[in-house]
Amino acid sequence: MSVEENTQEPAAAAAVDGAGEVAAADAVTATAEAAATGTRYPIAPGYRVNVRTGPGTSYRIVRTLxxxxxxxxYCQKPGERVTGPYGTSNLWDNIANGQFVADAYVYTGRDGYIAPRCD
Structure with a gap:
């Protein structure tokens, strides 16, 4: 069973692995690269997506985009499976310290990881 992870108004309707130190170093590198290149990915049009403290809908909402x-x-982490406009996925994207959004609502141009796994 999947869970939708968004906030949509009616008018708008029309990652853990065994290489701990290496993964942490990759995450730091990815963070530096993202900051240097300014790469940003769009949220699906017509959606206001909840930002949570962890990779699942049971985590507290800290803000809504x-x-x-x-x-x-900056990094990605497996978590609760969510269905959104870009499919069904268990990937969650870390967008700031302690802030995650469901990858199914973010257009990255491909399925799967596009950033290192979060430690």
Missing amino acids: PYDQKIPI
């Missing part, structure tokens, strides 16, 4: 928001992805 506005329409047409573009976000950095």
